[in-house]
Amino acid sequence: MRVTINPTTCIASGNCGRTAPRVFANRTEDDGFVSLIDENPPEAEWASTREAENLCPSATISIEEDDADEVSGSA
Numbered sequence: 001m002r003v004t005i006n007p008t009t010c011i012a013s014g015n016c017g018r019t020a021p022r023v024f025a026n027r028t029e030d031d032g033f034v035s036l037i038d039e040n041p042p043e044a045e046w047a048s049t050r051e052a053e054n055l056c057p058s059a060t061i062s063i064e065e066d067d068a069d070e071v072s073g074s075a
């Protein structure tokens with residue numbers, strides 16, 4: 001899994017940092033724009049990372065899945 005963000009579209013909702021706090025951070029309480037902590041999260045973080053992508057209201061988060069990720073992720 002490889003995660004990318006587009007900071008120009010982030011609207012600072014803070015969903016991603018709450019959903020996957022080991023992968024995303026929202027910089028401060030006053031400035032909630034996304035920071036990417038881990039662009040290659042370990043398997044234990046894949047489910048929450050996918051959830052964060054789904055919950056992002058501005059489609060700022062993109063995930064590229066390797067074939068091996070998809071096999072493991074479909075379980």
Ligand code: SF4
Pocket residue numbers: 009010011012013014015016017026032033034055056057058059060061
């Ligand atoms: S969920 Fe999306 S819009 Fe909200 S802070 Fe994260 S990247 Fe930005």
